[in-house]
Amino acid sequence: MWKRKPIEDVCEDYALRLENVLEDAEAGDQVSLEPDLRGHVGSCDRCRAAFEDAGLGRTLLRWGIAPAPEPGFGFSTRVLATIRADQERRTPGGSIFWRPVELLAGRVALAAATVVMLLGFYVYAFVVPQARSAEFGQEISALVPQPEIQPAPQTKDDVLVLLAEHDNGR
């Protein structure tokens, strides 16, 4: 079964069409109400009253309401001055001279911190392990007795003595 639209929704549809009629009349176009629209206005008190009153309401407004005032003299200047003041308030320590110096100092500090960090990494990764391995070598040699280094034989007799000692050790 068809569901009937609530009367308010029906009137809303007609209100839109009636407003369009008023707009067309305003534009100087020759307008006439379509039959179904005329029929609704004839039967609906609410829409009929609104349509009759629409013209009076429009006239009351145009006759009785003054347009908004013009911007006062110097309005643009005041706006730009407010913008400048707000900008300075938003910038901490906002001196025109020191601001670039602060920015530069910030960047230099950042670069220096990066360099220090890289150096630290290099030292930790490469220099320290080498130093540690040198120390470790010295510790090992302290623990392990180094064999006595014999002087090189000078004569044939030295060679024979050396060989004899070697044979005894076998």
Added chain:
Amino acid sequence: MANVPNIEVPTRKRTEAAEKAARDERVLVRRAQAGEVFAYEELLAKHQQRVFAVVGGILRRGEDIEDVAQQVFVKAYFSLKRFDLRSAFGTWLYKIAVNECWDYLRKKKVRRLVYESDLSEEQSRQMAAVSEGVLGADRPKEDAAKRLEQRELIERLLSELDEEDRAMLVMKEVEGFSVEEISETLGMNVNTVKVRLFRARGKLVEVYRRRLQNAPPRPRKTVGAG
């Protein structure tokens, strides 16, 4: 086939002119976004009257209008980098104006003023004279003071309407905004704006009639005997 007059040329010229104006405005906006204050100053000069119209339509109090309009332009300047140029700059600016007005009214906690049977006899006469002055075939030369008083009375009628209805009526009937501009500014569908305008005019007249009915009756003049 009958010769059909070419009626498209004026329309096309208007469209081309409108497109050129839109392009020029986009260039100005980009320059302002890049930090050029002179570009923003040009935008300000171009739109300040309409911003006043929007703010005036909602607030209706002269001393507040310039303050709020100034806030609108300052806020727009600091929000400019977030504007993506998808809509016209004017539309974006008027939306800021509307939001600033609602914030201002909320802060001031403005309540709708209801004038119930507050009209004096003189005021009720003025009220009745409004429609005569407006609709009468012969409009006598109006006294400026009387006209001002009548305008104040109509402002009081307007103050009884909902804020959005009031804004729409003033923007449409007094400031000359189109329905499309009003719908973009207030963030409503075009058809919704049309229906609300239609209803709001009716409400205004309803309030007007109620005031006339509630006005104190005129005292009868007694004529001395003899």
